[in-house]
Amino acid sequence: MPSRGRRYFCPVKARVLIRPKEGILDPQGKAVERALPALGFSGINHVRVGRLVELETEDPSRLGELCEKLLANPLIEDYEIVELQEA
Amino acid sequence: MPVRFGVIQFPGSCDERDAVAACERVGEARLVWHEERDLSDIDVVIVPGGFSYGDYLRAGAIARFAPAMEAVARFAAEGGPVLGICNGFQVLCEAGLLPGALLPNENLRFVCRQVDLVVASTGSAFTAELTEGERLSVPVKHMSGRYYAPGELLDELEAAGQVVLRYAPGQNPNGSARDIAGVRNAAGNVMGLMPHPEHAVDELTGSADGLRLFASAAAGLRAVHATA
Numbered sequence: 001m002p003s004r005g006r007r008y009f010c011p012v013k014a015r016v017l018i019r020p021k022e023g024i025l026d027p028q029g030k031a032v033e034r035a036l037p038a039l040g041f042s043g044i045n046h047v048r049v050g051r052l053v054e055l056e057t058e059d060p061s062r063l064g065e066l067c068e069k070l071l072a073n074p075l076i077e078d079y080e081i082v083e084l085q086e087a
Numbered sequence: 088m089p090v091r092f093g094v095i096q097f098p099g100s101c102d103e104r105d106a107v108a109a110c111e112r113v114g115e116a117r118l119v120w121h122e123e124r125d126l127s128d129i130d131v132v133i134v135p136g137g138f139s140y141g142d143y144l145r146a147g148a149i150a151r152f153a154p155a156m157e158a159v160a161r162f163a164a165e166g167g168p169v170l171g172i173c174n175g176f177q178v179l180c181e182a183g184l185l186p187g188a189l190l191p192n193e194n195l196r197f198v199c200r201q202v203d204l205v206v207a208s209t210g211s212a213f214t215a216e217l218t219e220g221e222r223l224s225v226p227v228k229h230m231s232g233r234y235y236a237p238g239e240l241l242d243e244l245e246a247a248g249q250v251v252l253r254y255a256p257g258q259n260p261n262g263s264a265r266d267i268a269g270v271r272n273a274a275g276n277v278m279g280l281m282p283h284p285e286h287a288v289d290e291l292t293g294s295a296d297g298l299r300l301f302a303s304a305a306a307g308l309r310a311v312h313a314t315a
Contacts, residue, residue, distance in 0.1 A: 024235065025262070027195045070152075073145060073181065076188045076235060 011056040014063055015083040018072045019050030050077075060084060088312055090114035090305040093129035095159065095175070097121045097150050100137035102172065102285060109285040112298060113305040121153040131168045131212075131304045132159050134175030136229075136283060146189060146231045147177030156182055168212035168304050169277045173229055176269075176279030185270055185279045186244060187236035192229070193262025199228040201293060203255035204268050204282060208248040211271040211278040216303035223252075223296035225282040227260050232281040234263035234270070241265055247273065252280055 020026040028049040036044050053071055057063060063081050072079040092110035096103045096118045103118055110116035110133065119126065121139075126132065139150035150156060156178065163169045163184055171179035179185045192198060204223045209215055217223075236244065241264055244250050252269035259266045261281070269280030284297025 024190070025193065027191060027193055031195060070144070070148060073148070073188055075237075076190060 011058050012060045012084055013054070013056050014060060014081055016053040016055070016063070016067055016071055017050060017080045017082050018053065018067075018077050019048055019079075021076055021078050024076055090130045090308045091128060092116040092131045092133060092301070093119040093126055094133045094135055095119050095121065095153075095155050096135075097137065097139035097153060097155075099139045099141050100135050100174070102136035102174075102283065105283075106133045106135040106172065106285040109288045109298060109301050112288055113302045119155055121150070121155045124154050124158045126158045126162050126167075129162070129167075130308050131170070132162055133285075134159065134169065134171040134178050135285070136173030136175060139174055139178060142174070142177075145181070147174060147179075147181040150174075150178045151182035160184060163272075163277050166274065166276050168307070170213050170300065170304070171277075171279035172283055172285060173232070173281055176281055177231065179277065179279045184277050185272055186240060186249070187234055187267075187270060189231050189281070190233040190235050191231045192233055192260070197228070197230045198232070198260040199226070200260060201226050202258045202260055202268075202282060204252045205255050206251070207253050208251045208271070210248045211251050211275045212304050212307050213278045213300040214251055214303060216306050217299060222255060223284075223287075223299070224294040225284055225287045225297045226293075227282045229261070229281055232261040232263065234261075234267040234281070236264065241267075244270060249273065251278055252282075 026048050029047040033047040067079045094103050094106045107116045177189045180188050206217045206221050249271050250267050251271045253266040254268050271278040284300045287294040287297030289295055
């Protein structure tokens with residue numbers, strides 16, 4: 001393939017998990033937890049509800065910045081970039 | 088010269104017209120569309136309530152990238168008074184112009200009710216004309232109004248007088264840390280609160296206490312104009 005003067009990047013698939021920080025009350029998790037016994041699920045504790053963002057990027061080096069600036073609010077949420085594989 | 092208020096309007100804002108009407112009781116006001124970058128004719132900026140850009144990610148998270156918000160950040164850095172109300176408060180926190188964050192209400196319900204607020208600091212442009220300890224009756228209406236900041240930061244804010252308004256004892260509607268209803272930045276020119284002062288500007292609708300925040304900012308600017 002003739003060079004066009006720039007590197008060709010394969011898009012990379014990434015999955016970002018965002019969850020409320022430890023110690024911050026998560027009322028959504030609590031509501032789920034409270035509903036479980038009525039459905040016959042016992043012994044389930046510490047339910048936390050977060051978000052999962054899937055995306056494709058040509059520049060995975062900027063994913064951390066993307067998470068800090070938009071996908072998560074670092075004051076209240078932890079994030080984890082859990083999967084990087086070629087699309 | 089009348090004080091000129093600018094009320095930012097995002098797609099999804101819904102309280103901007105009430106905010107304009109409130110401002111017009113103490114000065115002149117116009118809407119500032121979210122794509123505008125020029126605030127040179129504006130003395131006071133109001134970031135109003137609503138659901139900016141649908142709040143699809145986190146309340147206020149997307150609006151902070153609006154061109155108008157870049158202009159508001161510059162305006163604030165130069166000392167211009169900025170008031171964020173409800174969603175506007177969330178936007179200012181997300182933009183880093185105010186400390187802390189707003190989380191979903193503790194009980195997960197949308198709350199809509201009149202609450203009493205206690206003035207905790209007169210060190211902001213919008214509370215300078217009030218008295219510490221006095222009460223204001225103002226409505227709240229929100230789903231994500233639980234003020235949060237880490238414990239050490241809360242201590243710092245309290246010590247520095249940056250907690251401006253608290254919910255009166257027993258009236259915290261959302262589980263906010265230390266009953267905090269409104270905070271300011273270190274300089275005092277930027278303030279945010281979850282309750283809606285723009286909905287409390289006439290006795291006919293229950294209270295005119297909210298008007299005093301707008302009047303406070305206007306009085307401060309008139310004093311500046313007079314000495315300029």
